[in-house]
Amino acid sequence: MNRAIYDLIGLSAGVCFILALKGLSHPRTARRGNLIGALGATIATLVVFFYASEGSSLPLNNLGWILGAMVIGLLIGVPAARKVQMTQMPQLVALFNGVGGGAAALVAIVEYLRLGDGATVAEVVATVFTVIVGCVSFSGSIITFMKLQELMTTRPVVFPGGRFVIAGTLVSVLGCGGWVISALGTTPLLILAGLSLLFGVLFVLPVGGADVPIVISLLNAFTGLTVAASGYVLDSTLLIIAGTLVGASGTILTRLMAEAMGRSLFGTLFGAFTAKPQDVAVGGETRPVRSGSPDDVAILLNYARRVVIVPGFGLAVAQAQHTVRELADLLTAKGIDVAYGIHPVAGRMPGHMNVLLAEANVPYEQLAEMDEVNPTFPQTDVALIIGANDVVNPAAKNTPGCPIYGMPILDVSLAGNVIFLKRSMRPGFAGIENELLYDPKTTLLFGDAKASLTKVVGALKSL
Amino acid sequence: MEPMAIVAIFVLAVFVGFEVVSKVSSTLHTPLMSGANAIHGVILVGAIIVADHSSTNLELGLSVAAIILATINMVGGFVVTDRMLEMFKGKGKERTKAPK
Known part of the structure; x- marks a missing residue:
């Protein structure tokens, strides 16, 4: 193959990559964009085998080694990508x-x-x-x-x-x-x-x-x-x-x-x-918190007119996206206005929560981005925070010098009631204590997010 | 290749890169990062070229390692991005089905 043809094919692969990035920027075309990228990469990889660079001849030297190494790469990469859980x-x-x-x-x-x-x-x-x-x-x-x-x-x-x-x-x-x-x-x-x-x-x-x-x-x-x-x-x-x-x-x-x-x-x-290093109290915390039972949570939710669910990494860990949808459906059936407040960086990656909730077929209309949902918190009766912490931590607003200071947060403290479903009192990923946990209008329900949600759903059904 | 041609390609590619992702909703940040990550897996092409050029065992050993790593990057990257986007697609379908 001569150089001009080789370069032209390479260029077409480059065009594929541009189209791939373009496609990935819009929800409707994202998946196709990724496939176009994969096509470009395949073309680019195949064509090298048919072009002898200067001082070399076809078939390529060390061809067996090259193909063998690619097979090993495939055998490692594909299963890793297919088997990994959404959380990881x-x-x-x-x-x-x-x-x-x-x-x-x-x-x-x-x-x-x-x-x-x-x-x-x-x-x-x-x-x-x-x-x-x-x-x-x-x-x-x-x-x-x-x-x-x-x-x-x-x-x-x-x-x-x-x-x-x-x-x-x-x-x-x-x-x-x-x-x-x-x-x-x-x-x-x-x-x-x-x-x-x-x-x-x-x-x-x-x-x-x-x-x-x-x-x-x-x-x-x-x-x-x-x-x-x-x-x-x-x-x-x-x-x-x-x-x-x-x-x-x-x-x-x-x-x-x-x-x-x-x-x-x-x-x-x-x-x-x-930033000044913060002393974070881990364990030995003696300030009183109000922890509730699943029934308490169910009652709070049952008499609310508007509920905002704030998902976080804990939801992903517990794989509770389907259970949370069940809860939301139940509340909607009771005539309660339900929305999900999605912080752009909730979870471990931007968009992590959208991916997760999409998996559970949560209606797109219920997902509200931070700017949309924040002004509605004063009219919200219950903010239900599931496995999130840093993204609702008021320290980001009022503690200069803490690692998340300046990060926009979801203003859940403006809601009538705040419910945290948490595994423990441990601080979030950023390692900062959350004052909101000690707020009088906060109720805590400890346990695995999925188990807690299942109990709340059960309690809600029997009300 | 002409040095000037290379500079031209580089500068134009920078602007195209800026332009295509200038407006993207935070929903798609993760898949976009993952997709871009898969694209730089084309270093596999470079790894194959140096493996072809290799004449000593050291060179060959290093190139084989590079090919393995690059293949993992490329193939794994596209597969994992597709898995993420699969979920968005399911949602899209349901939306178009639902009566407005």
């Missing part, structure tokens, strides 16, 4: 992004080893960029994965002098990059990879749990740029187009997400250093 999807996306960054870094390293002294300065610069950013994306994503999977603490990890260590590491990464560019050699490149991996870890550690989705999106954009840079080294137009597209759209998406949380990107990444 954010972690999986983080992990997929990390391995992509790792792959880009490896590609750059191999090409560097092969080119040796023959590499041009521009190629070496692109290689250095790919290795640094790819490694940061890889190790950073692994840390976000561990935070989301709760293999490690979800709170910001800050150690004394942390910012100096991070700044020092960044300086040595850049210095080492300069060393590779000026001296050329395998050892400096491997040191560079190691330092970059370390920097990725340090970079993500101080980010608080609730901000992790923003970081995943940012690392996603990073990986896109590394793909573009390796496209330059490998002389592949397709990789440049695809990588740049992801880098640019990922940057915008990161900004949109940060806006949805009312944070600046800078605040998200470095907030832990400027």
Whole structure:
């Protein structure tokens, strides 16, 4: 196949990716958009097997190894993607992004080893960029994965002098990059990879749990740029187009997400250093709270005229989306006005709750975004908060310096009654105490969200 | 390739990337991120190219690792995005069926 045809096919794959991103931006075309993207990726992958790059011939060298490795990748990737539960999807996306960054870094390293002294300065610069950013994306994503999977603490990890260590590491990464560019050699490149991996870890550690989705999106954009840079080294137009597209759209998406949380990107990444560490009382809490029985909750709901349900991560963990729908249907049948108040970042990812409630066929009209639902809370009799905490925490409004300060919240405290379905008194993902739990108009029902909801539904039916 | 052509491609792709996702509702943030994540799995193409070029065992070993990782990224990414969107589709169907 000659170069022109190869490039044209690559370009058509690039067009597929543009259409994919475009489609993914609208609810009606999203699924088709994703399939177009998959088609583009398939075309791009197939065509490489039919083009001999300079100094190479068909069939490709090491063909058996290449196909074998792809089969292994398929055998790992497909079952992981199919079997993962909805609750664990954010972690999986983080992990997929990390391995992509790792792959880009490896590609750059191999090409560097092969080119040796023959590499041009521009190629070496692109290689250095790919290795640094790819490694940061890889190790950073692994840390976000561990935070989301709760293999490690979800709170910001800050150690004394942390910012100096991070700044020092960044300086040595850049210095080492300069060393590779000026001296050329395998050892400096491997040191560079190691330092970059370390920097990725340090970079993500101080980010608080609730901000992790923003970081995943940012690392996603990073990986896109590394793909573009390796496209330059490998002389592949397709990789440049695809990588740049992801880098640019990922940057915008990161900004949109940060806006949805009312944070600046800078605040998200470095907030832990400027905020005063908060003493969070975990356990040993002795202030009185009012806990109720499922019957109490059912009675409160039964005599309400308007109920707003605020779902959070606890709903996802308990897989209670179907039960909550049953409850909402029951209330609607009694003539009670029911709406779901969806915080843009409820759960572990923006849009997490929409995905979950869509699975339970909750009518689209009942889902209200934050701006829509907030003005209605004063007319709401009961705000039913299911497994959510940070997104209704008034600390975001009135405690300057706490990690979520400035994040817009759902003003559930304006409702007549507030009911929390919680597993325990443990603070939410961001690790901050919620004053609302101690409010006199708050009723707490402890237990697994699904079990609690089932009991409430039962109690409501027998009223 | 001409350096200027590369710069042109890069700049245009940046603007296209900005433009296509400039207005997207927060409902779709997660699937969009996941879909974009799958797209950068095309680094698989790069991994295959370097595997083809590999002449030493070290190079081949690293490229094989890159191919495995890139395949996981690409295929897993598209499958998981589709699973997320499947749920939206179910809802859409019901909406169009419901009498207005």
